[in-house]
Amino acid sequence: MSYPNNPGVWAMIALALAVAPAADAQLAPNAHWRTITTAHFRVSFSDSLEATARRAAGSAERAHASLSKELAEPRGMIDLVVADNLDLSNGYATPFPSNRIVIYARPTIDANSLKFLDDWIDLVVTHELAHIFHLDRTRGLWRLGQWVFGRNPFLFPNSYSPSWLTEAIAVHYESKLTGAGRALGTDFDAIVRAHEHAGTAPRLSALSAATPLYPLGSLAYTYGSQLLEKAASRGGPGAMREFVDVSAGRIIPFMMNTNAKRAFGITFDSAFVEWSDSSHHEAQRVLRGSVPPKTLVANGWFSSRPRWVDEHTLIYAGADPKSVPSLREVAVPAASDTAQAAQAAVRVVAPRNSSDATTPLPNGWRVFAQQEYTSPYAQRSDLWVEHDGAPHRLTTGARILHPDATVCTDDVVANQPSPDRPTFCVVAVQLLPGMARLVHVRASADGQDVTIEPLTPASVDDLYSEPRWSHDRTRIVAAHWMRGGTTELTIFARDGRVIQSLGRSRAVVGTPAWGVGDTTIFFTSDRSGRAALYRADLNSGAVARIADSPTALFDNEPSPDGLRLATFVLGANGLDLAVVPALPARATPADSTSVLPPSRGTPVATSDALAGSYSAWRTVLPRYWEPVVEQGFRDETRYGLSLSGSDVVERHRWALNATQGFKSHEAEADAAYSFAGLGQPVIGVGLSQAWDHPGVPDSARKVLLAVARQRRFANLSTSFVRRRVSSSLALTIGGSYEWRAFRALDEYPFSRFSPADRTTLGKRYTYPSFVVGAGYSNARQPYLALGPENGFTASVALRQRRRSDLPSATRANSMVGTVTGYRAFDFGGRIHHLLAARFAVARADLVSATDFTAGGNSGGTMQLVPGVSIGDGRRTFFVRGFEVDALTGSDAMGTNIEYRLPIALPARGLWNFPVYFQRVSAVFFADAATAYCRAGAANSPICFKPTVREWIGSSGAELHFDTALQYDSPYRFRLGVAVPTQGRRYFGASGVAAYFTVGLPF
Secondary structure (H helix, E strand, O other): OOOOOOHHHHHOOHHHHOOOOOOOOOOOOOOOOEEEEOOOEEEEEOOOOHHHHHHHHHHHHHHHHHHHOOOOOOOOOEEEEEEOOEOOOOEEEEOOOOOEEEEEOOOOOOOHHHOOOOOHHHHHHHHHHHHHHHHOOOOOHHHHHHHHHEOOHHHOHHHHOOHHHHHHHHHHHHHHHHOOOOOOOOHHHHHHHHHHHHOOOOOHHHOOOOOOOOOOOHHHHHHHHHHHHHHHHHOOOOHHHHHHHHHHHOOOOOOHHHHHHHHHOOOHHHHHHHHHHHHHHHHHHHHHHOOOOOEEEOOOEOOEEEEEEEOOEEEEEEEEOOEEEEEEEEEOOOHHHHHHOOOOOEEEEEEOOOOOOEEEOHHHEEEEEEEEEEEOOEEEEEEEEEEOOEEEEOOOOOOEEEEEEEEOOOOOHHHOOOOOOOEEEEEEEEEEOOEEEEEEEEEEOOOOOEEEEEOOOOEOOEEEEEEEEOOOOOEEEEEEEEOOOEEEEEEEEOOOOEEEEEEEEOOOEEEEEEOOOOOEEEEEEOOOOOOEEEEEEOOOOOEEEEEOOOOOEEEEEEOOOOOEEEEEEEEOOEEEEEEEEOOOOOOEEEOOOOOOOOOOOOOOOOOOOOEEEOOOHHHHOOOEOEEEEEEOHHHOEEEEEEEEEEOOOOOEEEEEEEEEEOOOOEEEEEEEEEEOOOOOOEEEEEEEEEEEOOEEEEOOOOOEEEEEEEEEEEEEEEEEEEEOOOOEEEEEEEEEEEEEEEEEOOOOOHHHEOHHHHHHHOOEEEEEEEEEEEEEEOOEOOOOOOOOEOEEEEEEEEEEEOEOOEHHHHOEEEEEEEEEEEEEEOOOOOOOEEEEEEEEEEEEOOOOOOOEEEOEOOOOEEEEEOOEEEEOOOOOOOEOOOOOOOEEEOEEEEEEEEEEEEEEOOOEEEOOEEEEEEEEEEEEEEEEEEEEOOOOHHHOOOOOOOOOOOEEEEEEEEEEEEEEEOOOEEEEEEEEEEEEEEOHHHOOOOOOEEEEEEOOOO
């Protein structure tokens, strides 16, 4: 499809034409931001986060001082953004276009690998700052390149490192400098043992962020950190600094073994062999001393929160690379049959946006928590209720998680709700900016009457999680984490008074649950070095280990009769559901002793610097430029530059691209700016100049003569988005003003043009236009899916355009609409089969200068070097095997059908080359499209006469190679063949067309 008269205005509605749900880390540009400036940091924070930001500033300065003793200091001020618009515990860092760190203030209360810590802010700030120290380091020719081109993203040599190395360095320092964290916790060791037991331990070349192995991208953290610790132990005190410095000056940035040999005295390959051998022997030693429980459901991936519906049925939250999160149900055999039971069948009960606890209640009611967008920039966990498969939101933006619900029974009998309209009493965790607390939620089933009462003070230093009601509903137990990493179980009265504490240790404690009779508490702890199941007696305070595994056990839930515990066993494919005895014949007494290192008792660090207004200009100004070389008209080489920028809270974004053809003297430029400070709408402004060379019929209307057409555009757009986890709706409204001029090329004398065209070549014209675009999608894409699944996307774009001097005669409307449907099929294996079908239609008034083309391939593009890209880009009316403009007209239609099926999941790299092969799939397709000029086209600017509606079509097959380049960046490469099924005369001399491209066609 082409829009030769104004590509800029159609680009304004790209948001509406390609909407898709997204949950990537992002910031709220419309929040009220303020900034604290310290010696090395500008700490920007949104409303209600000043206390957290001051702690982050203090932690950052302390970590900077410590890291400066280990590595070379990064250049300039570092921007640290403290945000709280997403209910997740995470952070990220980048050296481009300036050194920037973003942390989310939500305390980590449910991620097992992040629970062993002394202070969340200390940990996340240290980890992300280590990235800046590592990635900003630049020496030699790389530093010279930055002196010329600025902070160009291609000129940071350490950014070419694989994720397993960059994350390993950050994990190394998060633990070395805080005395806790993942390198010292038990989670990574457990994952390694799980893969060793299953014989699925990955090779070094398989450690990619794109891996399909459990636990997906975290596998790089797990094995990378273990490998780096092994290599670093062979070097001296300054080995890590030398490694980072050597890597920062190496002209070929992928020579990691050479760099490691120089710094550590051993290559990474050799260190990995040594470490793998020792870890294998250690895993075998542990296996000989512990027998894993028999599992009911294997390959559980990210399963959690089991709950008994009755003696024979369990539900739990499940998520895996093949499917979206869901509530799952499994039948449990009788206790006497559990040991001999085969793998149980799992039934998906209901989809979920995220994984959290679901409480089954009488009469088919279920109360649960899940995340949902409350605005385009905020995602919150809320309380929901479900009955007869219909979910209903009880709270909005309340930030409720870890709910445990019961039907309230304290009403006056006369006011008792009926079973059809119960009132729920829920204990849960409520998040607040940078803090958390326990709350009691009382909610009617229709959500009309909801009250939230705090049970504990909001705090960042005393965090309670996973609360559970006792069977008699008089007490509540919760896991309690205290700053410094000490944990215990705390028992409260209904009004929040602390009754008892027990099970204290410096370890990760979680998932407490009451035994029958409410005299015992079952919980998990890794105090022994492996997460296992424990039982605490409330009368004596005695704690005993009752079940363990060579890997780890997570979660526990006593059965209604109190004789069994549902738990998850860590395996090579995640968390496998198992049932173990709650009252084993033998139990191992336990005390507060923990094998984990003691706390260093590091005090809280804060900053008392004055808080001022946030200024975007310090970070939005250009920091780099890159040269652009591209091919122009008649193979002319064009030269130019490209640069862009954004402020740290993503309120302002801009980009500029400019090139010059020195032979044709044709300059082109494209400048774009967007402002998101209002939240909604996002305002976009664009200015551009472009040249093209359309054909104009000669005076005899027999031959097309090329002319030079100059187009200048000024565009303004407003975009609105309604985002949900499972769907997205977008609307863009905009206007454009175009200035157009023509000139004849030197080789064509004026005499060859018609009198009317000679007048055109000497005049300038202006064209105002108005556009509106909308799009909707409810298709979701699991991690290993071959594309969006089980939904549809639809989009429509409308435009009205006229010429200023002849508004009535030149007013033209045009429309483009597409609809695509996706249906997944489960034939076993780890990846669904997928059927995808698409239909597109376009129509323009005959006075319009907009034409539509049919033919060519569709996909994406990939930049090889600045100014050089491969790929076809996205097309609306594509037919594989045909030329891009095989058919042209004012009207167009097209349809495409694909059947995608998985072939292989190699999940491995290519020795030490920066490439990783994730999977291979096959596609069988059929394409058809037409573009034509309908009746009345004699005076059309693009149609000289009506044309027969002629179709072109092809069918064929493709092999798709999902590959990660530079170790971790995913791309899909397509190798295909197509044969014509219609319009053979437009296909070319050969009866078969082979092609190579990148990206999905739709």
